[in-house]
Amino acid sequence: MADEFPFEISPMFEGERVRKDGMYVELAGPKSKGFELVKAVGMDEIEDGKFTLIGPDLSEMEEGSRHPIAMIYRVAGELVEPDLEAIVERRNHDFQNYIQGVMHLNQRYDIWIRVSKDAVKKGLNSFEQVAKATMMLFKNELPFIEKIETTYITDLAEAEKELEAAMESYKIRDERTRNLHDEDVDVFYGCTLCQSFAPTNVCVVTPDRISLCGAINWFDGRAAAKVDPEGPQFAIEKGEVIDAVGGEYSGVNDLAKSLSNGEYDRIKIHSFFEFPHTSCGCFEVVGFYIPEVDGIGWVDRDFTATAPNGLPFSTMAGQTGGGKQIVGFLGIGINYFRSPKFIEADGGWERVVWMPKNLKDKVLVDIPEDIVDKIATEEDVTDLESLKAFLIGKDHPILERWVEEEEEEEEEAEEAIEDIAAAAPGMMQMPAQAMMAGAVAPMAMAGGSGGGVKVILKNAKVSIDRIIIKKSE
16 A cells, blocks of 8 residues: 555554564553544644654564553644544544554553564564554545644653643543533434444444543534544434433434344443443443342453452453443443433442442542442452442442342242142142242142142242132132
């Protein structure tokens, strides 16, 4: 595609994985620092094609080493505006994955890049080569960009300094949808940017639900669809409301079915359990169901220990991703925690029982005051038993669900006993001890021979003094 580079550039390399044993160098990721940022500027503020590096270059890094990296792109053009920053920024994921031997994962402050040994052997020895190729792709694929320059930073102190400014930019973008909600608009936006890694994933971006990667909100989707109608972000007509609480719309269902090749045909945007949103792999947080307490926990990429269920983020992310609807696991963007419709169909914040402290602190102001101290962190609990004790001690609202479940089980047991009585008229009194939960008690039919009735109570909690079965007159 471009003879001036010592590597091939093609969409065919999207999805290419650089494993640890084939890696020359690792940049950012969970064990270092990094970010990517795009800023819209005036035409006279930048020099087109200029590249600046602050810190060691690729040729100065030892094989197998790990380093920070910040990638800051400044773009200009008649149609370039701040609303497009996030959209251009997210395409960095696409374009760097076009480069053979370079693997780019995630977004914003979660980026993770690996360069392969083979690529270095073929002549990839400078970040300028990567930056020049990426800038070329930006201008080729997004023609509204007329000028672009970039700065890469591999010096830790400088990267950390610039990260503070980047975080402020992300915050300003995310705040734009605070007062806009799903019912206020007729159009949502879809994104298929991650389909190279998750072929059936369709990200539905609404005012109340940011993209799974956390990089694209409703305004970003609108701006992208306007300037690049054939691009990976596009409008979705809501259609008829099927479930207002769960967030199910006929238009979303129709489009999801066609773009997922029929993998699924229903999505409830604000549901955790019933027809949940698909999860790609770039999500910032994984939600996981904890059946032992009937609650939901959340874990983010920065948390490297194990959750109360004994699993780390990486394991649960592997279970969750791939563009499937996985009941019991759900990927989301962090900003979704701030939505008033946050898993509204399944109890919202009152269903949340555990989060890593760092993640909880990030969204602390958005957690309802009456629940904030009742959500456990790794500082409070270490396993399921201590989690259950914590929830009881804090009188978490989830306890009400436990009571409801016990009542339902008792009702089911009573109905089962009524069915037994109807099925076995004429039977005499039987001690309750013969019907312990989970036991199987054969009972001979009075006045009959052979056969009998089997009573099977599974997972029931039953308290009975005695059962009296009388022959009907």
